[in-house]
Amino acid sequence: MLIRRFVTAGTLAIALPFCAHHACAHEGTGHHGGRIVDAGPYHIELVTKDRRVEVTIYDAKEKAVSPAGFKGTAILVVGGKPARVVLAPSGAGLSGEAEVALGAAPKGVVQITGPDGAAASGKFN
Amino acid sequence: MFPFRLPAAPHALALALALLALPFLSAHLAGSVQAHEGHDHGAPQAPVSKTIAPRGEASSAAFELVAIPRGDAIVLYLDRFATGEPITDAALEVETPSGPAPATPEADGRYRLPAPWLAARDPGQDHLDLVVTVTAGADVDVLSLAVALAPARESAAAAPTHAEHASEGWMQGLKERLTEKFAARDPGAGLFAAGGFALGLAAMALMRAGRRAPVLAVLVLAATLVLGATAFAHEGHDHPETRAAFVPPPTDLAQRLADxxxxxxxxxxxxxxxxxxxxxEGAFRRTVSLPGRIIPDPNASGVVQSSVGGRLAPPPSGTFPRLGTKVRAGEALALVTPPVQRVDLSDMRQRQGELDQQIAIVQRRVDRYLKLSPSGAVSQVQLDEAQDELKGLKDRRTALDRIRQEPEVLTAPVGGVIAEAAAVAGQMAAPGQMVFQIVNPERLWVEALSFDALTPAADATARMADGRTLPLAYQGAGLADRNQAIPVQFAIQGGSEGLRVGQFVTVLAATDAEQHGLALPRASVVRNANGQDVVYAHTAAERYEARPVRVAPLDGSRVLVEAGVTPGTRVVVQGAELLDQVR
Structure with a gap:
């Protein structure tokens, strides 16, 4: 009985940090149906619709950050060619218009520059 | 012996141990939890050694990029990810703090990005975030690159400590120093721990005894000791920043790191x-290595032998073919004149005389019949008979002459090159003696001795002493035992330049048994100082790790790695020997 309790406690003690570790590497779908990746101290969500690029910034606890003071650039590969999109604050995130229609999930990099001037980027594959 | 009651001992011991263990445990847990809180996966790794300049690297499925700030520019190196081959003609567009800028290729294969904004950066900034768009032929990729920057002088001094981290930092510092001291087997650290333990025991005992004031005194003493120890440690301990000031500037030398x-x-x-x-990973046929020897193709080689004993003479062309001369099939190589014995000679002379005499008689008869035949005195039949007899006698006489004079012509049975020549003018050749050996150098075989029966369709290769390999095609195996092995013959495929008949080779022939593993070129496996086979894995852009492996022979040019490397690892296949020399 005692042994079982010890084993349970030990397993939990070992497993919990691992769970926490996995939880923080949260690549996946975000609140707006886009892909979420890490970018420096932030998490960013990328949503592309036709030619429009929308980026939402979250902090480490998945809370949306006001885009005021942020600027950004998205470089997305579409049809074997890179498309550079300048992002500016609009609404709850950063957004911009590309010159060509982007697919549903183009691969590329989104770089954001915070109000403090530090840049961070997230890679979308 | 002790100033407290014995039953209290286990509790006190547990408490003291818990007190001791707490900082370590909390620091450990804090570390793992912090991984999320600190959220620094985007930040570049610290330089692995003080002598290596700060840099940044990024990689994708196609490319591997390294960026090193050098003065007011950033130098970029671009390579293929899988092969490590430098790409020198790509177009690089870099997203810098002052907008997009191209990196220009230089003569030595690197790219240079002018970075005047590097000087104007925020001194507190320890890394630079760049986005590089790489276009190399049909491959386009966007790489996110975090470049570490050398700490600015003033930033080190003014590095602010966040209020909420202050206590944690103190605890962390104490823990680090203690660990350091324990690691250095410092007796002070042991004393410190023992003192803490003793104080804990004392505090517990006094608490049990119900005395408040002494407990307080012990705790105050403990606090003083701990704080004092930290203060001393602080004084004696060098700041990393001050130590860094004496480190020579980074030189970027290849080096073996501590790990x-x-x-x-x-x-x-x-x-x-x-x-x-x-x-x-793949399935490969196991190979066996057999000792082999190069032999001429039996269908493309031949020997020239004299069928009669006789005197050798050069062919009508005037000279015997030398070694290495190319000959066609049917070409005359030598003449053999059979000698005529003395007794045979007299016999022949006698026979010759007889024949001459008979010819003279018959000739006269024919002449006479010719005169008489038109008048009908001699029948036509008689004349014809006499003429036939004369012809027969003359033929016999000619044959006798020819036998005395005509030599035997030795001709090449196949086309090829003279591999062996034993002809000297005037030499007496015995019947059956080999005068020339002809080999076609384009068609050579290998005969190997195998101790077990090989599968007929198996591929094989031959490895020569100089490391060259020859592809072989199975031809057949004998059944007759030779030295407890059976001879197996293979034809050499492709070029066979520089080979000679009789040369020893090692034949690597595939067997039925299949093995699973990773096939790597032979040159990728090197032996390290303690005699272990290792391969070098390319784990990061500029980092190579030796991985001990178990290898089995596969064929002439490859080995099979059975354990030690996981599929998908980038393994050094060229230059591993040189890499192994880095100290």
Whole structure:
């Protein structure tokens, strides 16, 4: 009985940090149906619709950050060619218009520059 | 012996141990939890050694990029991810703090990005975030690159400590110093721990005894000791920043790091021409190595022998063919004149005389019959008979002459090259003696001795002493035992330049048994100082790690790695020997 309790406690003690570790590497779908990746101290969500690029910034606890003071650039590969999109604050995130229609999930990099001037980027594959 | 009651001992011991363990445990847990809180996966790794300049690297499925700030520019090195081959003609567009800018290729294969904004950066900034768009032929990729920057002088002094981290930092500092001291087997650290333990015991005992004031006194004493120890440690301990001031400027030398990995900067990688290959698992036929010997193809080689004993003479062309001369099939190589014995000679002379005499008689008869035949005195039949007899006698006489004079012509049975020549003018050749051996150098075989029966369709290769390999095609195996082995013959496929008949080779023939593993070129496996087989895995852009492996022979040019490397690892296949020399 005692042994079982010890084993349970030990397993939990070992497993919990691992769970926490996995939880923080949260690549996946975000609140707006886009892909979420890490970018420096932030998490960013990328949503592309036709030619429009929308980026939402979250902090480490998945809370949306006001885009005021942020600027950004998205470089997305579409049809074997890179498309550079300048992002500016609009609404709850950063957004911009590309010159060509982007697919549903183009691969590329989104770089954001915070109000403090530090840049961070997230890679979308 | 002790100033407290014995039953209290286990509790006190547990408490004291818990007190001791707490900082370590909390620091450990805090560390793992902090991984999320601190959220620094985007930040570049600290330089692996003080002598290596800060840098940044990024990689994708196609490319591997390294960026090193040098003065007011950033130098970029671009390579293929899988092979490590430098790409020198790509177009690089970099997203810098002052907008997009191209990096221009330079003559030595690197790219240079002018970075005047580097001087104007925020001194507190320890890394630079760049986005590089790489276009190399049909491959386009966007790489996110975090470049570490050398700490600015003033930033180190003014590095602010966040209020909420202050206590944690103190605890962390104490823990680090203690660990350091324990690691250095400092007796002070042991004393410190023992003192803490004793104080804990004392506090517990006094608490049990119900005395408040002494407990307080012990705790105050403990606090003083701990704080004092920290203060002393602080004084005696060098700040990393002050220590860093005496470190010579980074030189970027290839070096073996403390963890056994090898750091090789990109310029050195290019100098050593390091190339990698992504290891892939597969099923391979096991091979056996057999001792073999090169033999001429039986259908494309021949010997020239004299069928009669006789005197050798050069062919009508005037000279015997030398070694290495190319000959066609049917070409005359030598003449053999059979000698005529003395007794045979007299016999022949006698026979010749007889024949001459008979010819003279018959000739006269024919002449006479010719005169008489028109008048009908001699029948036509008689004349014809006499003429036939004369013809027969003359033929016999000619044959006798020819036998005395005509030599036997030795001709080449096949086309090829004279591999062996034993002809000297005037030499007496015995019947059956080999005068020339002809070999077609384009068609050579290998005969190997196998101790077990090989599968007929198996592929094989021959490895020569100089490391060259020859592809072989199975021809057949004998059944007759020779030295407890059976001879197996293979035809050499492709070019056979520089081979000679009789040369020893090692034949690697595939067997039925299949093995699973990773096939790597033979040159990728090197032996380290303690005699272990290792391969070098390319784990980061400028980092190579030796991985001990178990290898089995596969064929002439490859080995099979059975354990030690996982599929998908980039393994150094060229220059591993040079990499192994880095100290």
């Amino acid at each position: 056994g990995a090898v750091f090789v900067p990109k310029p050195t990688q290019r100098l050593l021409s390091l190339r990698t290959q992504v290891a892939a």
